[in-house]
């Protein structure tokens with residue numbers, strides 16, 4: 001019984017350590033100073049993005065895409081305070097969440113964004129059609145699930161170009177991506193409660209140290 005208690009304690013210690021490797025950033029207010037936006041376009045388009053009181057609840061971010069005739073626009077919205085530098089061991093994956101609402105008959109393309117070395121990548125790209133507040137949640141996204149932003153009338157990303165989560169010392173930034181094509185039309189959508197968790201892989205040295213007590217516990221159990 002004693003040995004089982006010990007084994008459980010070790011397991012808890014290992015699990016606790018793994019959790020501490022995750023960094024989470026979230027925003028429920030969307031102050032304009034916390035967000036920046038860059039657009040990727042084909043043809044004559046424009047956009048606006050900024051804080052409004054129409055959040056879920058209180059303040060959130062409102063985005064409008066203004067499309068000319070047969071044009072396309074994608075906007076990368078970057079949450080400035082969210083930044084992670086990849087350590088030895090690399091990045092295991094990213095999980096995202098955001099609330100959104102669109103206007104009737106005006107769907108918006110929505111994806112999760114990571115920025116690395118000045119390149120913009122999106123994942124979980126979907127058609128946001130809900131006219132009630134809806135939460136989009138991602139699974140754990142690995143690097144191959146992201147494709148580089150490449151906006152045209154027919155597509156928004158190139159899945160043959162992905163970020164590198166093993167690039168030690170490289171800084172990642174995070175946010176979300178909105179897009180439309182067609183026109184001429186003005187499309188408005190609203191967002192609130194963004195969060196992203198970056199899960200690092202424990203450094204090899206740390207993993208080895210953790211493995212020793214775990215193995216010791218196993219050996220003890222076996223010898224009984």
Ligand SMILES: [Ca+2]
Pocket residue numbers: 028029055056057058059060192193
């Ligand atoms: Ca809010």
